Amino acid sequence: MTTTRSVGILATRSVRTIRRLPSAFFPALAMPIFNMVVFAGTFFAITQIPNFPTDRSINWYMPLGIMMGAAFGGVGLGFTTIRDIETGFYDRLRMSPTSRLSLILGPLTGTLIRVLLMTTLVIVIGIALGARFTGGLLGVLCLYISALGIATMGAGWGLGLAFKFKDMRGAAIMQLSIFLVMFLSSAQVPLEVMSGWLHTVARINPATNILRLARVGLVNESSADYLSWNAIWGGLVAVVVMSVLCLGFALRNLQKLSD
Numbered sequence: 001m002t003t004t005r006s007v008g009i010l011a012t013r014s015v016r017t018i019r020r021l022p023s024a025f026f027p028a029l030a031m032p033i034f035n036m037v038v039f040a041g042t043f044f045a046i047t048q049i050p051n052f053p054t055d056r057s058i059n060w061y062m063p064l065g066i067m068m069g070a071a072f073g074g075v076g077l078g079f080t081t082i083r084d085i086e087t088g089f090y091d092r093l094r095m096s097p098t099s100r101l102s103l104i105l106g107p108l109t110g111t112l113i114r115v116l117l118m119t120t121l122v123i124v125i126g127i128a129l130g131a132r133f134t135g136g137l138l139g140v141l142c143l144y145i146s147a148l149g150i151a152t153m154g155a156g157w158g159l160g161l162a163f164k165f166k167d168m169r170g171a172a173i174m175q176l177s178i179f180l181v182m183f184l185s186s187a188q189v190p191l192e193v194m195s196g197w198l199h200t201v202a203r204i205n206p207a208t209n210i211l212r213l214a215r216v217g218l219v220n221e222s223s224a225d226y227l228s229w230n231a232i233w234g235g236l237v238a239v240v241v242m243s244v245l246c247l248g249f250a251l252r253n254l255q256k257l258s259d
Contacts, residue, residue, distance in 0.1 A: 006102035007109055010093075014110020017080075028076060032069025032122050036062050037129070039188070049193060053219040062126040063143060063214035064187050066119050067207075070147040071182065073115045074154020075174040077107050081162040082170065094257075104250055108155050115151040119144060131218065139217010142232065146214035149239030150207075154178065156246025163253035181207050206238040213239070 039061040047055050054060055084090040093103055123131075123143070133139045157177065161170035184198070185207035194202055202208050213235020 003099045003102045003105075006096070006098040007106040010102065010106025011109035011113070014077075014080075014107050015113055018114065028069065028073055029118050029121065031072065032065040032118060033125055034065075035068050036065030036122060036126060039064060040129070043188070046189065049189075051192075053190060053215070055220070056130055056132065058126055058129050058131045059218040060215065062122065062131050063146070063211060063218065064182075065126075066122050066143065066147050067150050067187075067211060067214060068178075068182060069118050069122065070115045070151040071154040071178045072175075073118060074111060074151040074156075075158035075178060077111050077155045078158020078160075078162040078174050079171060081107070081159055082166070082168055085162065085166050100254055101251065103254060104156075104159060104247065107159075108152065108247075111155050112148055112151055115147055116144070119147045133217045134219060135217025142216045142235070143214050143218075145239065146210050146235060149243055150210055152239075152243040153246045156243065156248075156250045159250035160246065160253045163250065163257045166257070181205065186211050206242050209234040209238040211235075 036058070040058040043061070044057045046052065046060065047057055081090065084093070094100075123140070135142070158170075158174050161174055164170065165173075184201050185205040186194075186202055187207070191199065191202055191208060212231045216231055216235075
């Protein structure tokens with residue numbers, strides 16, 4: 001069986017879970033919408049901070065909701081894999097005549113398709129609630145790239161932990177790590193507003209650059225720091241580097257699982 005065909009079969013299996021297990025998909029779909037609405041409504045006055053990059057709180061928090069949903073959509077692949085390992089189904093996959101790489105790329109492809117659906121729906125609802133893209137199609141593209149990138153990182157991290165622990169002990173680490181990485185960044189307020197140790201941590205946190213990339217098309221045109229090429233290339237580098245590291249972590253632990 002070729003790698004391409006195996007990837008397609010495993011991706012299809014992942015996507016079919018939307019119909020077979022809607023109870024697992026729709027809560028993950030509701031979470032980013034809930035986060036977007038709650039943060040935008042609770043912190044609506046944040047736009048009154050001097051030189052805040054947008055006058056719409058929904059513009060600031062819609063990317064955060066999408067990034068959280070994409071990250072948990074990625075690590076959700078780890079939960080699914082743990083279930084397959086515990087039931088013995090994953091042993092059958094490992095015995096199949098295909099490359100080990102397809103066991104990662106196949107489910108990852110299905111996860112990215114689900115994240116695309118989630119991102120599109122959240123954008124539509126966000127626009128209905130008042131979000132406005134100021135960067136045109138480029139801004140929309142940057143938001144999709146950020147969502148797919150952080151989903152890839154989450155998937156690689158979740159798979160790596162699943163292969164390492166082989167049971168639900170890794171689930172708590174998956175969830176906690178996502179919360180730590182996201183909220184120790186510029187998730188809630190711009191980097192310029194932070195101070196102390198939080199500013200230091202957020203400055204070196206790759207999620208800060210990815211969130212900046214996601215918000216490129218949703219900030220004021222006068223916000224040069226957010227609309228500059230620096231905001232775009234920093235986020236793109238963070239997406240590529242972290243995705244490679246996380247997928248490498250997953251592949252290395254899969255090889256150990258097979259030994």
